[in-house]
Amino acid sequence: MTTRHMSLGAFIMSSGHHLAAWRHPRAWAGGGLNFQHFKQLAQTAERGKFDAIFFADNLALMGTPELGQYTTAGDVFDPLVLLSGLATVTERIGLISTVSTSYNEPYLLARKFASLDHLSDGRSGWNLVTSATDLEALNFGREQHFEHDDRYQRAEEFIDVVTGLWDSYEDDAFVRDKASGTFFEAEKLHVLGHKGQHYRVRGPLNIPRPPQGYPVLIQAGSSEPGKALAARTAEVVFTAQQTLANAQAFYADVKGRLAGYGRTPDQLRVMPGISPVIGSSQDEADEKYQQLQDLLDPRVGLGLLAGMAGGFDLSGYDLDGPLPELPVSNSMQSRQALFIELARRENLSIRQLYLKIAGARGHHTVIGTPKTVADTLEQWFVEQGADGFNIMPPFLPEGLHDFVDGVVPILQQRGLFRREYSGTTLREHLGLQRPSNRYSA
Template identity: 85%
Template structure:
């Protein structure tokens, strides 16, 4: 099945996506561990009929302590724990979390997401990442992060193990028959017995098959290994694209790879990130963005660029000079390439570059009225720049309120977005098939 409308995810961060958002007078001031704040955000997104809320994650305090004191990096929930709470206070909206394959074990991850899918009655999604930095490696007994190619090879095997574990029980395995004393049918239980290059996992999983069969499989890598993995296994891709032309090229590239794996284009949803800065007038939107830009500490801006460049220190360079040649990063290679392309294409200085990406870390920013934002989303959707969008409000809660109350009604009137949910699971919202158990 397929959906005639665009998909929308609400990518949530405590005070907003602009790296200086927490300093804005209109931003949430209660810190990143206030459940009531996230509860209200999730309810707002559900009121707007979003497909899902999404939380990113890192397994380290990103940046140095000296830099971290100017950011909110040390004040965040473990997203799986947070989503478990949100599952109990929402009814329909999907619940998506980033979890790394580099520093987790397949059995534990499979069990946690299956649990979340049961807890939420079929609303969970896993954003697979391979982690990006040595800071994360140092928290797991390694001196350096896995090489880029190696970590994608591990991810290939990891996802095969996880999906195999999710098929441990067939859908109708559990009888729970008090009269006979039979709880589940042993013939419908399957032991994986995986012995691969990176993992040895016997199985089976100790939880029934989840309501969706598998939680929705999402990826965010746009490098060549990332696109290969996504074409084989992903059902949604979160991607950063600065221009419609780049988004169209990425869309055509990845969709064009699906046939080699026996897949049709409807089996994969591509959702670029969009950060909408919304005002009642263009001037009001410009003013809001200007306030956020003025609050950005140059040290944080340089730290942002360093993070995307694998830790390369730019502090010794003239901020008003050009971006120097950078070594290929072992971290987020596709994001580094995006930054470099942006700087060269628009002839940006280092200062101009970090100001350009401070709002959404390389994702496309739209500044204007609700109609302006709706026009952009419509153009990208109709012209095959994406099947939907991961919405990244610059300031919260205002940014999500403005989108739900201003942009969503316009998209609904144009027939581009649902007026109500037609199903109960995240797969229903996205128009994705429920996978068949491989043993059935």
């Protein structure tokens, strides 16, 4: 009988996930442009037998730059470039990057991820997003971002083009036979010839098929169009859920949609984000968390809330009053809905709400000892709220060390997580099948 193991991803931001992480005395404020910093973090996660490390991305300067404060995209490498470097200093851990479908071309994206998959011997993963803000649109010749439903329709076609390009060559096309002079078998090269509503791409791709067939396909939207796209195409879903009940409802919803696309539940891994603040005692963990909260500039907290609530300006409202009614966002609809539900459920003021989300931007924060954190992960995993978790250290490098050295051994002792890697590719770590080439017999 095969024991079901949870998946673990290390979601890495330069200084950590708390909005004030860079100000913590033990955080590396300048880590975002230091390769050695990321090398150490990747190797720490690999020592902990994590499935993957993951980097988010934005195509604009986000946050509150007018205050001279830390932003979520102001001092970091392009994640695909960074992961190419990290592939050379790691051996097993998966390498996942966010790349937007709204402001990229399918051919270029397919080529870059195929290259990373070859470079890493089959460890790459693509977190598909559709971008969220007008700030990104303004960098690509548009005055406004695509409408929410429109950008998901574009994403549907985009991913079909990309996977078609990854199938340009059959797996055994490259024979490189010096005696006969045959480099590849021409009949095993296929031209895509895509002509759709949004994209016209002839193909073929000018690189052999990725070692994994396709890099692992990840989706991070939790809106209705996002869940529909995930059910049809995704192999991993990153999601933000505040409670076990919400996580269970999301889990059942997305898994329940798979049959409509001829898929089974084991073909999709659901991985909520969890931000663990870990101490040797509950008091120590509480003190760690409060120290970070005390370092948060209220203007930055309000800016984060406004940005993630759809760009709605909250500065004119009483910060100690309730969250007002908000128009439906054209950006992060599911995250906006999560914030509104959280504020209403816990009767939070605007100030209390931004303090609540400062640590993980809507993901669940667990504050306690390694056992407390392990207990929470086990409950969500066993009670069908998750197949695994995207771990979001509050500040780095200490937060990741706390988890690897404190929580991982407990999960291993309970038989919930691997002690050693059994495979070499990200697909093998996640228990996902390698897709067949559509042109093969």
